[in-house]
Amino acid sequence: MPSDYFIPDPEGRTPDATGYFGAFGGKFIPEALVAAVDEVAAEYEKAKADPAFAAELEELLVNYTGRPSALTEVKRFAEHAGGARVFLKREDLNHTGSHKINNVLGQALLTKRMGKPRVIAETGAGQHGVATATACALFGLECTIYMGEIDTERQALNVARMRMLGAEVVPVTSGSRTLKDAINEAFRDWVANVDRTHYLFGTVAGPHPFPQLVRDFHRVIGVEARRQILERTGRLPDAVAACVGGGSNAIGLFHAFLPDESVRIVGFEAAGNGVESGEHAATLTVGEPGILHGSRSYVLQDDEGQITEPYSISAGLDYPGIGPEHAYLKDSGRGEYRPVTDAEAMRALRLLSETEGIIPAIESAHALAGALDLGKEIGPEGIVLVNLSGRGDKDMDTAARYFGLYDGEDQGEGA
């Protein structure tokens, strides 16, 4: 019997056998990693065909993670969205506080099946790192997390959580000292330790099969949300919205709605200080096709293929690449991708906190800011479904400084 919680793409539409979503994807990796990546792909195919795998994952998702996650209508927040109804898919209520646990538990089970005793992962905001450290504690696996030095500072709470969970956290000091560089360092570790190590990749980027298998483990978000919104409103939403860094929470929500032509698919990427400022992470807005971290997708790069340093107040969106399936959805026209600035995201973060009693992650606040605009565009009869991908505890230091909450001199809408 098929699982309600492990729901790989039932139609097998994408990617193709070589890992391509249209012109994007593939497997651009050093030869030393080919055998390991092929092993992951083969093990995933075996797991998909094994009912015991789905059963074990389902047990964890229900009794450990707390799925299904709630769908919350936010009426006071929606008063600022042109009167449209706004629903939040509450991935922030999952154990560990974000959607990341969905993929992590799936890959942790794959790690066990492959017989590897050690897991490494990259993390930006720390949510993937915390989820990975959590699963490693649960399964008794060694765990090393690579995190850009800048991110270890702005997400210090999550560094402490990972260490509390028994993981080694390695601050990465190369390059822009953010997520991109953490991924570089994780790949270097993997090449050297591949025999006994699984790289538990945290987003829908990277070489095939990661964009596919990470998506499949997150598909549950959209499948649940689609069922919940139909039950609650009797119809499909006009738009589904999510923030995109690498794009895992977004593809998780979007995928179940792709066949529903009436539903707009809208991703919001980090525009930092504004796209025209040059200080942003708006990969799909201004990037061009290129290769980063093992696959072809849109990339922020210069005219000679050097990756340019991204910027966002949100560590989880501060990434110059994007999952190849999002590049495919953009080019095919099925998906829309828009930039949201730091200031817009922080305003939305504050608004949701004050109107609904829900403090979102800064990442998710980008989607909330976008939803305010979408609601106004769609109008009073509209329904917008937003993925609230994570909770904001980790961001309290950044938010408190931004709004001047520590010294009592509240800056209102922020500096």
Place this chain on the structure above:
Amino acid sequence: MSGTTGNIALLERTLAQAKAENRAALVGYLPAGFPTVEGGAAACTALLESGCDIVEVGLPHSDPVMDGPVIQTADTIALRGGVRIADVIETVRQAHAATGKPVLVMTYWNPVDRYGAERFAEELAAAGGAGCILPDLPVEESDGWRKAAERTGLATVFVVAPSSRDERLATITAAGSGFVYAASLMGVTGTRESVGNEARELVTRVRATTPLPVCVGLGVSNPEQAAEVAEFADGVIVGSAFVKRLLAADTLEAGLDGVRELAASLAEGVRRG
């Protein structure tokens, strides 16, 4: 070896000559633009004048996923100095013109893809370059590059690893030309205490699939290791150890003296093996 035209022929003759002398070839690596564009060209030339038979010029990349801290540092210095692909091509031109020896480019796929594979191959060949090594371009994705390389007479050198299975080795070596780059161990670039038996075993497995010469890289830094690898390989590739000499020197002249001294001692090592 016979019948090949273009710059690849020089590479093949060089490797054949070393074999005829019953020794391994010495292959050096340095990134272009490091410590400066002029200094980097001088250093590549110094390598070839002081014992290296072949030089690989690195095209620095912002995200050198397969490089350890030494080459990362050099790449960062080169990129901060504003190195451009035209400078890399010019480095190849100068090192080749000064010595008449084969010079290849080693880099990641994105800079070449972005620049245009055809354009890059044409400019590299026109500068006297002998070929290109693109470690993150797997054979399955390499058709476009290989057509450009064949048309312009450049070698396409593929990297193989201890984890490569035999059937895959056969596919890779059948698609490659010039030589096969055998990674001595599982890991990124950098100097190592020892180069283990993995390299010897890999070379044996590669030879079963191809008549191409097999050069071994990753981790070799001193004449003793060079001699050890030269016992079973057709070439010994040294990179990070040269970069370290330049990094440690207070002046370019001191750095050039350092790489000359290392090249000479490694050249002696490959003749001992």
